[in-house]
Amino acid sequence: MKKFFITANWKLNGNIKMISSFFKYLKLYSSSYLEKNTVIIAPPTIYLERVCKNISNMNIFLGSQNVDINLNGAFTGETSILMLRDIGVKYVIIGHSERRFLHHETDDIIAKKFHLIKKSNLTPILCVGETEIEKKHNQTEQVIQRQLNLILKNLGTSAFKNIIIAYEPIWAIGTGVSADPEHVQLIHVFIKNYILKYSSINRNDIIIQYGGSINHTNVKKFIEQPDINGLLIGNSSLSAKEFLEIIKIAH
Ligand code: G2H
Numbered sequence: 001m002k003k004f005f006i007t008a009n010w011k012l013n014g015n016i017k018m019i020s021s022f023f024k025y026l027k028l029y030s031s032s033y034l035e036k037n038t039v040i041i042a043p044p045t046i047y048l049e050r051v052c053k054n055i056s057n058m059n060i061f062l063g064s065q066n067v068d069i070n071l072n073g074a075f076t077g078e079t080s081i082l083m084l085r086d087i088g089v090k091y092v093i094i095g096h097s098e099r100r101f102l103h104h105e106t107d108d109i110i111a112k113k114f115h116l117i118k119k120s121n122l123t124p125i126l127c128v129g130e131t132e133i134e135k136k137h138n139q140t141e142q143v144i145q146r147q148l149n150l151i152l153k154n155l156g157t158s159a160f161k162n163i164i165i166a167y168e169p170i171w172a173i174g175t176g177v178s179a180d181p182e183h184v185q186l187i188h189v190f191i192k193n194y195i196l197k198y199s200s201i202n203r204n205d206i207i208i209q210y211g212g213s214i215n216h217t218n219v220k221k222f223i224e225q226p227d228i229n230g231l232l233i234g235n236s237s238l239s240a241k242e243f244l245e246i247i248k249i250a251h
Contacts, residue, residue, distance in 0.1 A: 005230030007040040008237030023054040025240035034059040063091035069112045081120045095127040097170045111150040125164040132171035166232040172212025181221040188227035216245035
């Protein structure tokens with residue numbers, strides 16, 4: 001059976017004490033549950049190394065929540081892909097709606113980041129998704145196409161090899177109201193078909209996570225959908241107990 005990809009996106013949360021108790025709990029109770037799934041944890045940049053030490057003998061991969069478009073130089077406050085790779089990061093989240101809207105990241109910036117991550121042999125987790133208004137106007141597919149197009153244009157048919165896409169309808173993020181799993185399934189099929197139109201990759205190699213208000217009570221129906229290949233989890237990944245509950249259900 002194919003692996004399921006579960007990413008914890010801690011966003012701007014966590015501290016030294018939380019990290020220590022989080023991994024103490026996971027080490028005690030996770031045992032075999034981590035093996036069947038690919039589990040990725042993306043803490044705030046300042047805690048990447050600390051998390052890296054904690055996962056050293058666990059079946060968990062290190063993810064970053066962001067990366068700069070520059071490799072080095074006079075860019076105060078930024079972190080480059082070379083630095084992330086240097087400390088053991090394997091996955092990088094880009095295009096999250098919080099970065100698109102709060103940090104004014106355009107499709108162009110996101111496409112540059114995508115390219116850089118792939119060139120460095122790390123795996124991008126590219127977030128796409130529509131706002132509530134766009135959904136009301138039936139523009140979901142159009143918005144997602146726009147979010148994918150620059151990447152396709154820049155990288156061509158190989159663009160979507162060895163990457164993860166996360167479909168995150170913006171209205172479902174951190175609201176406690178998740179999307180309807182069957183609707184998400186349809187959107188994932190749409191994304192896969194769109195990618196396959198322009199790529200030489202195998203359908204089974206396209207990995208699409210769903211993100212938006214996932215918790216242990218609503219996760220089962222998402223996991224049951226054939227084209228939901230993983231989850232990007234915010235709030236519910238901050239508690240080791242809740243996060244592990246979700247992993248166990250996906251097991
Ligand atoms: C969506 C998700 C994780 P949450 O942003 O990326 O957050 O699970 O809190 O809705």
